[in-house]
Amino acid sequence: RAAASHTGSIAGMDAAYDAAFKQTRVLRFSRIDEMFDAARAFATQPLPEDGGAAIVTNAGGTGVLLADACELNRVPLARFSTSTIKELEKILPPHASFRNPLDVIGDTDAERYTTALKIVLRDPSVNAVIANMLPTALLDVEEAAEACTRAKALLIEAESWRVVPAENIIAAAAGKCEVYAEARDLRDALSLLSALEKGVDAVVLTAKSAEELRETLRQLKSYAEGFLKLEEAEVVRVQEAGLGDRACVDTALLLSQGEGMLVGSKASLLFLVHSETLENPFIEPRPFRVNAGAVHSYILSSLRGTSYLSELRSGSSVLAVSWRGRARRAVVGRVKIEKRPMLLVEAEASGEAGTVLLQDAETVCLVSPGGEAVSVRELEEGSKVLVHKPGAKARHAGMAVDEFVLEK
Incomplete structure (x- = not known):
């Protein structure tokens, strides 16, 4: 009765509406959050070009399943031109399928697969290729995947082979095409986004819900460089x-000269503490280390969050920051806590004062505005050092909060 009194009463026969939507290419969603997620996705993605997708596979069964998936998701399949079919007939066995999906037969090797792939990529009716490769004794999957770099973009989707082959494909695709990869979870995404330092151009997250996707994106942002x-x-x-x-x-990480970590006793002002990268007469350089200071100190652990030095342990994340402000994620391998004589350093920047407690030693340095390391034993009133003002004076569990707090 509620539906009858509302605009929902026009639903009528659902099958009729479903057919009409399919004919007019209207996407249908069963939940409000899915509809808004789709709207955001379409607002930021380019429209597909004319033509359709081509499926190239070395297993007929999976080719059929992929074709069914395309139909289910309303992805049109390309119709190969006569010239494309003639080229394929020259390189494939007579019993191969020369239509779309293209089955190059299970005994194919990398040369046959890549040749067929290049022919399909040249067809003007093809705007995307789904390259389905089942590993066999004859097929070098990585070699075949490298052929995909002739396309504008390559999407890697694999179950058993992931990071190392992705690195090989990234190297082969350098300057030729964009590389996307399917990621099953946050760990997967981080590995793919950092492969060969450059990483893939984008990851496709196979999240089970909009909430899982939002949470993964939130966590990825905390690892982002900036x-x-x-x-x-x-x-x-x-x-x-x-x-x-x-x-x-x-x-x-091996840190560079002029690079260190942002540390301080107050959340509103953090000092750039230099890494132990410098040659000195006392001890060998340890370019992986920052002698960061007293255990109570804040340390910037992400672009938006802080941790206490006492909280860090093997596997934690911190930010390594250069004197020019470039920040990159660093994984903590070890934290050494020992009793040492300390110095208190206080500085002011734009009306904001802050302090840091550092070990009183020649090898412990802050960073000057020019990027040079300045030993804490050489500091005096009037010395200039680099600091960061996060803009938030209050922190809760490392995150900025909008409340009054007095730290002194």
């Missing part, structure tokens, strides 16, 4: 602070 604004601060006080527990953060 740039932070660093500014000059003037040192106003340097004094001995006695013994304290200090933390050395050892990462899985």
